[in-house]
Amino acid sequence: MTVSREVVLEGHIIDSGMMESSFGTIMDLGGSFTVEEFDIGRRKDEESYARLLVEAEDEAALQSILHELHQHGANPADPKDAKLQPAPADQVVPKGFYSTTNHPTYIRYDDEWLEVEHMEMDCAVVVEDGAEQRSADRSSGQGPRDDGAEPRAYTKVLNAVEEGDRIVTGETGIRVDPPSRPRDSGGAFGFMQGGVSAERPSESTIQKIAGAIEETKRDGGKVLAVCGPALIHSGAREDMAHLVREGYVDMLSAGNGFAVHDIERDLYGTSLGVDTETLDHARHGHKHHIYAISEVIREGSIEAAVESGTIESGVMYECIENDRPFVLAGSIRDDGPLPDTITDAVEAQNAIREQAHEADMVLMLSTLLHSVAVGNCLPSTTRVVCVDINPSTVTQLLDRGSAQAVGMVTDIGTFVPMLAEQLDGE
Amino acid sequence: MTVSREVVLEGHIIDSGMMESSFGTIMDLGGSFTVEEFDIGRRKDEESYARLLVEAEDEAALQSILHELHQHGANPADPKDAKLQPAPADQVVPKGFYSTTNHPTYIRYDDEWLEVEHMEMDCAVVVEDGAEQRSADRSSGQGPRDDGAEPRAYTKVLNAVEEGDRIVTGETGIRVDPPSRPRDSGGAFGFMQGGVSAERPSESTIQKIAGAIEETKRDGGKVLAVCGPALIHSGAREDMAHLVREGYVDMLSAGNGFAVHDIERDLYGTSLGVDTETLDHARHGHKHHIYAISEVIREGSIEAAVESGTIESGVMYECIENDRPFVLAGSIRDDGPLPDTITDAVEAQNAIREQAHEADMVLMLSTLLHSVAVGNCLPSTTRVVCVDINPSTVTQLLDRGSAQAVGMVTDIGTFVPMLAEQLDGE
């Protein structure tokens, strides 16, 4: 005796691969299906609609199929409310909690779809009705905006979960909308398809990235740059400072080392002891980064060192001078660290998360650690550009289900100058 | 005024992504379509069938869409005969010649579908009727088998094209069947999905590869090993020799360097001057490979050196002793070369092509150059395993549209011993 359920696919179900993966999943798991309705979008801006009757041998098999279909964005035709369970303790999720993807997600609550706020993956979803809201407002930065007594759903990372939070469990009443891949070559991000390779036209790709930055700025969007110290070592500091000054970059996310070498270059003309113009190894140069940290500690902070005139140039200088907020996250390989560096990983993650949620476009520039940290907090709808000379790094960063991500395997020391030239030339 | 044409998708159109890409293509190119018939395979061994009516603004747009659809395996519902044009000169193709994929392909000729023999990509397709056949039989190894006076279609690489060959042009009357991805986890090759990464379970993957080799042998298939010199340097020579001796490897494709270092190890105990057991650098070791070549030249050939007792062990020795045919292809970085090395690139390609067409499974072991050369000659239906420590190499080798290819980023010096242990243990 078979059991069945109606399932609906909506949106760009062809482009997103949703239909292919749904059909495949049903068959892989031993089920079968009939396409009851199929209305395909015939132009690229039209959405499609398909209604399938999914059949399986027993309820367990059906549930297993429905679970997988859900991952691909196929949802039951007759939505019921999501199940909510209280968190048993701080930082502990109820069994069977729903772990998020990074795609736009909706929770069925009181027969309405609530869009989940602050989408990011590997989170729990907390649902509040209006009454709860006042108390929640007092909690972490992850919390709700003050928008009246309406029920709300939002993500919480594990360590922010508090005892009693009403957490979505199971898979009923949850809708996921995987974004379709941009197909129109007219859009700023339609230019790059296929795998990661160093054998792509470099100058033309940089031109397209410049175009996407300009489009983002024109639309009032914010650009977040995530920078590794290789950017400084490879001599791209002055051009990066230029991008910050001119407002092509609105926010900066980096580690202690990036800021240290940026400041070392200002104070001593070197990056890790090497003069990035003459390529000379400075005498005593191996001490410069320790000195640089010591000087900033003496001043109290980077801002204080800029204001006192100790630091007179560079990326950090331009951030201070032009009010571009920055997050410096600490790590166990840091020297110092600088007083501005957030040494606690959880605290640093929270600061990164806030930046990530504000960003409309993210440039990940030759740092794996910080790019992964930022990427973890991004919804799949944010535009991402990954630049690294190591193809494995680019592959790893792109491999997060984002439809808006492009990668470029190139030298950061030539990329940033060329990008700056493109942005200035237009 | 729009024009339209019926197009048919047949086979594993969901699994192969054919449907998704066909729908996307039509819309990308400004066309529209109606699904006139849609009969989906409900179990994984069932084929599907879809008939679409494709519409476009004018004939040019329609042709452009049909061209792209064809690439994805969608074919006109009312097939006409393929167009044939004579090659204007040796090695010169007619304008608009049809350049092959590596997928199974059929040519419409006299209202019948001829399966194209010797499928490989970037080739021209030559069609012969029975009358022509006798003369063609006298030509290159690429030529036809003696199977009566039936018309035939087969591939020819550019440099084998002869003046007057009847070559398929345009896209009418050509059907391509892209293989579906293996979905059943039961099959020997169903084990690996997703991108290329070093962070996969190594021992278990090697076990699966051993299983696939055994399955191939059980089915009476032939295994071709493509080997780079790193295999010898990294100390895997003895285990590779074992695989040849025991018949897990039926044919060998390599370069001059592979054979030289294999023989160097036999004659002098070193590979590029390093003792692969003690790790010592032998005194005078840098001369050993030149000596080894010189010794083989003195004997006349590897076979002669084995027969005279000069060479007493190793991969080449086992090939000779156990009648495993090998191809040694020359390159511009060779020392020597050995008398067995085919120095002419075209001649070497022909020898490689013959091996490739005989193989049912190919192991590509830490050589990019030779693996690409072999891969160029393989139809997409041959099983391929690529092993290299450089992820870019594995990615590049897998990126050829084969549904039967798996890659593993690992150390050839540990891979071969573990594979040999797996194969022996079972």
Place this chain on the structure above:
Amino acid sequence: MTVSREVVLEGHIIDSGMMESSFGTIMDLGGSFTVEEFDIGRRKDEESYARLLVEAEDEAALQSILHELHQHGANPADPKDAKLQPAPADQVVPKGFYSTTNHPTYIRYDDEWLEVEHMEMDCAVVVEDGAEQRSADRSSGQGPRDDGAEPRAYTKVLNAVEEGDRIVTGETGIRVDPPSRPRDSGGAFGFMQGGVSAERPSESTIQKIAGAIEETKRDGGKVLAVCGPALIHSGAREDMAHLVREGYVDMLSAGNGFAVHDIERDLYGTSLGVDTETLDHARHGHKHHIYAISEVIREGSIEAAVESGTIESGVMYECIENDRPFVLAGSIRDDGPLPDTITDAVEAQNAIREQAHEADMVLMLSTLLHSVAVGNCLPSTTRVVCVDINPSTVTQLLDRGSAQAVGMVTDIGTFVPMLAEQLDGE
């Protein structure tokens, strides 16, 4: 008018390259020299002695030469006491402070040479006489051992410097002994020379590494393993657990992710959702690591989860069961984290530092971040083995002036099983 100074080179001045670099340095900086005495060790266990008279145009040039010579281990023939200056504030070094190398170092104080304790690079050197000692004992873990009222010298990282610490400045009265490269092929670490390459004999190298571990254990030494999560993903977890259980590994340094995936495998049979034996992607597998963290939080700690029987196997389990101390250092890309993870970078560094100073041999296994953090704290005399599939990682880890470091470019998923087999077989 030239100025001159006598300089002495002592020890393995040929093997260490000290002589070559000293001669070169003098000439590069425009000086000249006469070899006044030259007594060369004629056997590999004999030390050499050379006394040079270095001449330069003026005092500034001479000081510059002496500074560089000092870096290479050449010291003034007539040592004077080191200069000490009080730290002006917490975490602030006096101008011109001496920044350490990772080589054994001696400070001239009251006409005696004090060996600097806790050698590690990029530190300040603090000198105490007996009187100060009592108060210092109350300070950080970096502080002095209680060994009487003798004067002492020891390193302090920048953030441990306290106002008033007497810090070595300038270069007078400091002696550095760079270790000689091991040249005798008999020693366990004499086996590997030359650059980093994947084309080395893998099995033989693993055998040598096993020999070095056994030698270290026989000598009563301690082995520290620094492990990345790739070790778990690649299926080497069971063999690593074995090495911990059998006492080949005495201490563990890792990140949150390593412990999470180790525990995930115990609780759910997967690592990042993949069954490392069958290679299957578990249904719901992407939640497993979050569940694993949540379970440990519920229990309170890994130890509590082992004791309650929740965790029953794996690397962390064996650490708990066999009293092998571990440090889990947090990072900004962590999920959770586990309650055992030290989230503050400075605190984590201190814990890492303590382990590093206790270790006689360090295995760095496929983690760049944690290996750099540990490597930063190691003196150049500790044996180090770096294993990674990325040659750049191995190069970067070896490039720290250690004479006792060997690197291997291989797959951690085959390396650990083969190492365990070697260690058991002997």
Place this chain on the structure above:
Amino acid sequence: MTVSREVVLEGHIIDSGMMESSFGTIMDLGGSFTVEEFDIGRRKDEESYARLLVEAEDEAALQSILHELHQHGANPADPKDAKLQPAPADQVVPKGFYSTTNHPTYIRYDDEWLEVEHMEMDCAVVVEDGAEQRSADRSSGQGPRDDGAEPRAYTKVLNAVEEGDRIVTGETGIRVDPPSRPRDSGGAFGFMQGGVSAERPSESTIQKIAGAIEETKRDGGKVLAVCGPALIHSGAREDMAHLVREGYVDMLSAGNGFAVHDIERDLYGTSLGVDTETLDHARHGHKHHIYAISEVIREGSIEAAVESGTIESGVMYECIENDRPFVLAGSIRDDGPLPDTITDAVEAQNAIREQAHEADMVLMLSTLLHSVAVGNCLPSTTRVVCVDINPSTVTQLLDRGSAQAVGMVTDIGTFVPMLAEQLDGE
């Protein structure tokens, strides 16, 4: 009873590491030594002189030491004539033949030192007296110049050895001069030391390379560019064509694929089907390279296609138009090939060898195969610049004992445009 021999070290014995390695070698091999005379160059342009008395237990041990010392450039104080033996057959060397390094080498013949012509490594050395010369002149391009009846010594690769050639064997009467590393930062090639890394200042390094090219041209030298197809794919074709046209590049060495894609871009606007400006994948683009080959075959040669106006731009076009000689070497992965491609590996090597011997500076641009082939033929005194995005490739190319080689890990698609800009701007 010990035996002894006097050995002389001359030249830049400190800079070149000759002294260090000589001392180490003697001790490693169980010998001992006394420094009988030691006259050190005190300025960087002064040569040094050392005379050692080397002692060993018996003659065999002494010979072994002398062999190794010889490799490092230490030579017997009392030179005897080199031993010559006739080659027993074509392509067969006498036992114990002397295999060359790539350093300047001298052969003792009739009590005179003959400088070995056409230095390249892994070759035999043939000595001719005047009488032999006439016949030899008729042999291969590798042969002697017509410079009278003086005795001569020159290299021969194994496959050029002819029966009866008088070949140097043993190690008596051979002197090798390893070049010293350039230490003066004033020279164009003094700028780069240390290992291979992507984290170097990119723009400044390119500026230095431009300076070295200009210096080479000013000195009347010839620049050979070795180019891989990635150069075309990455969009650097126009700038490379510019360098050829303007005479910064005098000769070109490449493979079939480089020329094919260069011509494809001219004929169809694409490289491997991708428009390098718009990044669009051209419809039918996968056929373009086959068409391009077919077109050139139809014309007869690249030169004919340029003259007929079929090819109107690009790197090959500029080579033809400006009389820059090029070598296109075939390989087993080639499509086609073009009529200009030398398909025989030995023949191609000979053509490459001739170019290599004429070059004063070699740019190796993103091709491992061709760069190794050219590098094999270069003496260690030729300036080499290696550019590749893969650090392993750069390391492998630099690892050939050349003192004049610099490497840069960067993107060829940004490198060439920036280099062209630097060269034009000055």
